[in-house]
Amino acid sequence: MLAIRKIVLKFKFSYTSFLCIRTSTLLMAFLIFTSLSCQNKSTAALTLHTKFYLPAKLSEVSGLVATDSLIWVIEDSGNKSVVYGLNNKGQVEQTIQLDNHSNIDWEDLTKDNDQNLFIGDFGNNDNDRKDLVIYKISPNDALTTVEKINFYYPEQTHFPAKKKEKLYDCEAFFVYQNSFYLFTKNRSKGFDGSTLIYKIPALAGNHAAQLIGKFKTCSNYNSCVITGAAISPDEKKIVLLGHEKIWLFEEFKGDDFLGGKRTELALNHYSQKEAVSFIDNDKLLIADERTKNRGGNVYEVSIHTLKSAN
Numbered sequence: 001m002l003a004i005r006k007i008v009l010k011f012k013f014s015y016t017s018f019l020c021i022r023t024s025t026l027l028m029a030f031l032i033f034t035s036l037s038c039q040n041k042s043t044a045a046l047t048l049h050t051k052f053y054l055p056a057k058l059s060e061v062s063g064l065v066a067t068d069s070l071i072w073v074i075e076d077s078g079n080k081s082v083v084y085g086l087n088n089k090g091q092v093e094q095t096i097q098l099d100n101h102s103n104i105d106w107e108d109l110t111k112d113n114d115q116n117l118f119i120g121d122f123g124n125n126d127n128d129r130k131d132l133v134i135y136k137i138s139p140n141d142a143l144t145t146v147e148k149i150n151f152y153y154p155e156q157t158h159f160p161a162k163k164k165e166k167l168y169d170c171e172a173f174f175v176y177q178n179s180f181y182l183f184t185k186n187r188s189k190g191f192d193g194s195t196l197i198y199k200i201p202a203l204a205g206n207h208a209a210q211l212i213g214k215f216k217t218c219s220n221y222n223s224c225v226i227t228g229a230a231i232s233p234d235e236k237k238i239v240l241l242g243h244e245k246i247w248l249f250e251e252f253k254g255d256d257f258l259g260g261k262r263t264e265l266a267l268n269h270y271s272q273k274e275a276v277s278f279i280d281n282d283k284l285l286i287a288d289e290r291t292k293n294r295g296g297n298v299y300e301v302s303i304h305t306l307k308s309a310n
Helices: 002-047 303-309
Strands: 049-053 061-066 071-075 082-086 092-097 108-111 117-121 133-137 147-152 169-176 179-185 194-201 205-208 210-216 228-231 237-241 245-250 261-266 273-278 283-288 297-302
Touching: 002 303, 061 117, 061 228, 061 283, 071 108, 108 228, 117 169, 147 194, 169 237, 194 205, 237 273, 261 303, 297 303
Parallel strands: 061 108, 061 273, 108 169, 147 205, 169 228, 228 273
Antiparallel strands: 049 297, 061 071, 071 082, 082 092, 108 117, 117 133, 133 147, 169 179, 179 194, 194 210, 228 237, 237 245, 245 261, 273 283, 283 297
């Protein structure tokens, strides 16, 4: 009887010890998880600051550019052929209607040194378009004169492109030294992060886009497709945008962007980011689409801060 009692007491002690160890282990895991979660949220808060909420009617912003007076935005396919001028609080102060020019798939917006605006109607999800165009307008033109720059990709020979060659969608461009530079969005089967860099004269006409480079971002489609591009006012930095990171190009000569320094910088924030613009030579504005009650904001972030956080 005494032996049985000893066994029971020993079992109770062992079980209690097991519970204490298990509880301690779970508590430690919880504390580590909580610490990492807080750290990620803290990092995101330090790097990405919400500047303002976009108006409810602008839920699908696809392009953004900051000028001296306003922040201009556009929306993509299925929306109006309108460019909206927002103030620093996100309120619409000016609109420019492009009459008789459809919004087939407006995907990016940029400007030149004279503050002219350029709308990239080159969204090409199915890689089957033969009507790619860039529209040039002036915000100060009361009559809204529209200049058209049509172009095509000489390397594309099938419409639609073959599944493994769907490299001809585009959501990102900027103006540099009187030329447009386009960075394509890869929709190929077996995505590997490849993007093509094309150059087009910033002149009215129908142009064959010149392929000047190719590089790879990373291999995860949701993280690595390029959805926006911008060049700094001093033309010494280029930023390409993804849903949760940017690619920064510096120390390049002329338009040999790949010959310079390239840095991948995490934003520590995932959403459907679609547009980016420089405010000055360090700060960026980034816009995301509103999906399932998430996003629909314009954020501000410093490249210097991003470098420190990464």
